[in-house]
Amino acid sequence: MVSKERAGAGSVDEPTDQLALRRANLSRTLRHIRTNGPRSRAAIAAATGLHKATVSSLVDELISRRLVREIGTEHSGAAGRPGRGIALSPDVGAVGIEINVDYLAVHGSDLTGRTVIEKRVSFDAKGRDVERCLDDLTQAAQRTLAELVRRGVTPVGLTVAVPGLVDVARGVVVLAPNLGWRDVPVATRLAHGLDPDLWIGVDNDANLAALAEYTWGVAAGTDDLVYLTGEVGVGGGVIVNGRLLRGADGFSGEVGHLPLDPSGERCGCGRIGCWETKVGLAELVRRATPDVAYGLERGPIPDPEERVAEVLRRLARGDKAVAAAVAEVGRWLGHGGAILVNLFNPRVIVLGGYFADLADHLIPSAQANLARMAVASTAARCHFVASHLGFTAAARGGAGVVVERMIEDPTAVSLAPAPTLAAAR
Template identity: 60%
Template sequence: MSYKPPNRAPGSAPPAGPAALRRANLSLVLRELRDHKVLSRADIAETTGLHRATVSNLMAELLERRLVREVGVRHAGAVGRPRRAVALHGAHVGALGMEINVDYIAVHGTDLSGRVLVERRIVHDAVGSGPDGSVRRLAAVAGQAVEAMRRAGATPAGIAVAVPGLVDVTRGVVTLAPNLSWHELPLAERLTSVLGPLRLPVRVDNDANLAALAEYTSGVAAGTPYLVYLTGEVGVGGGIILDGRLLRGADGFSGEVGHLQVDPDGAQCGCGRAGCWETKVGLAALVRAAMPEQAYGLPGRPVPDPGERVSDIADGLAAGDPRMTAAVAQVGEWLGLGGSILANLFNPRVIVIGGYFASLARWLLPHAQDQLDRLVVAAPAARCRLVASTLGFGAASRGAASMVVSDVIDDPTAIIGTSPRPAPV
């Protein structure tokens, strides 16, 4: 199996014509199966509005491409005729999602049906390595993940990389990632070049946007149409779901909530401004207050896994360490204050907190929810609650993998290696 990516910019309209209509119908069928797991051909015809004969022809092509599989018989009602059921398959088609952050690289590889093939997080000093070193490390990690996926029987159709910063998604350029010290980095192009013989299409997007998509599709508040997701890393970003759609903004740069100025007299942020929200609630701020001897940026100290830092703080909190307890209470109050600004602006039903926020939710949430309830103008009518993500530090890489899956579903005909019979639109 190989995959030929569509010859068009992400998000642009596909060309018109019979082939495009057939491709759109194939995609429509796959999306129904992704959303409903198991359906009969008759079910698909009813939900899509396509003629049953059209669905049968489309299904024949999808079966030949091994993108769906038959899973038995379903009965329509107690005495209805039996219907052959089908489900999303694609065990031979892989999707590789990655995230690079200040102190780690995360990997999440799946097949088309969502079976997890590889998942890991490795320590990486992105700032110390610089852009060139980080691209080389990303390529090395990607190569290892691709080999693991191939051993599991799936060939990746593409790679998507989540980055904590402003991303020009169409060009695959990281416009600004202040915590990584990256500026105008053509990451997609550079990574594609270093990957060389793998010849995989590379997409790049903002980490919080991808994590928000993962939360909306498979997280603790899945399906909530008005949702805000907050990353809990060294930096803080936000992904905003409004009416079931990701809010990108006019230029694709929405969600930079970590740079809301909440304290004009506060510490300098990596973006160059003072008093940004992430200087109050980011992991670097918490570590500096809770265990200053482990603070980020100290000379001569290796960069530990963020999970280790958070685990140490959790142990201290469980033991009643007064310095850590005070630090977490303060972060929780600032978390609630910033969350109230988002609640007043977007009126979400849920604010999902991820990353280290979720790991320490037991101690953070009471302080944060109190502040949120106090500061939301429309409370209690707004009914906004803070909940902890269950996806951990892997939310962005999971969302990145789902973006590759969406690319395949958008154009199933790009799967090469079979010779499907021509099918009417």
């Protein structure tokens, strides 16, 4: 499991700077393999500039930590004996879990990036108090972690995604208006019900989804992008120069609470006319399908995709009121998007959650309003695109944070050696 004390702890006979150098070189080697795929020790040495003997020692340690494995031979085309390829290990992995107003999403993957588990279930967060929500969250984590183990993957960490302000350093949800949470120590609470050696992180859902989009999504590798969550509320993750923008206190990205309409509806945060009161899923459902609006349920809470599917069915039938409601959301989406374009100058605004499901109906009016309201030359080079990661983007990003932590500091991972064939007998 991931040890919270190992990183930075030095032995009595090895200077700290040598440990830091070793840690940096382990990370450099592991990151090279992750970026470039399986490589022989000689190829890694040639590409990184590290001495062959050093690389051999680093690889041996990474193998002992079960972060890489040896595979077949690599033929470089050069003279000499071909070397065995070194590849990322599928034996270790990570979990991300998102809790939202009306669903729980989980994503489990291994170090190679292979999705092992991905699912989403309806969940009535507003109908439960904080303690019951945390109990259910802990149980979902326990089931997901156990399932990973059953599939031969040892989890080394877990990240929880929450729609609200999060003190990442302490793992505390400072404020999540749509959940009704304030100052909730999520990481500490989950630690009581999970393996004490398991690393647990907590972060904002839109930030994690933005990281997932930047790594795996439709705009992967775009160094300047904004990701918008389309949930009951609306959040934003901002990538600037390839790095997540967090702000002085880590609370940036609360774009759903941009005050756009002083005479508008009251938001869950208590203020009037926030952007999410114009474009959030709850508002669209209220306008487009008032007969099944949030708060009217007399049974299980419908999944967000069920709500969107109903909107699409009514659009297909030519329902003019529904078409008008969707167009209105699109216009307000472009209105708020123009503010983000003027502030951050992104190349792309990625629409996630329900926005992606309705993208064909939302983007035309959103793009037109963006062009009208943003600085002209800036708007011409920025466009809306639909995410293909769906409602599990934040959970996927949460697992990615754990993997990045492994890559950044391989010495933080200490696992029992894989059983040998002889031992298995």
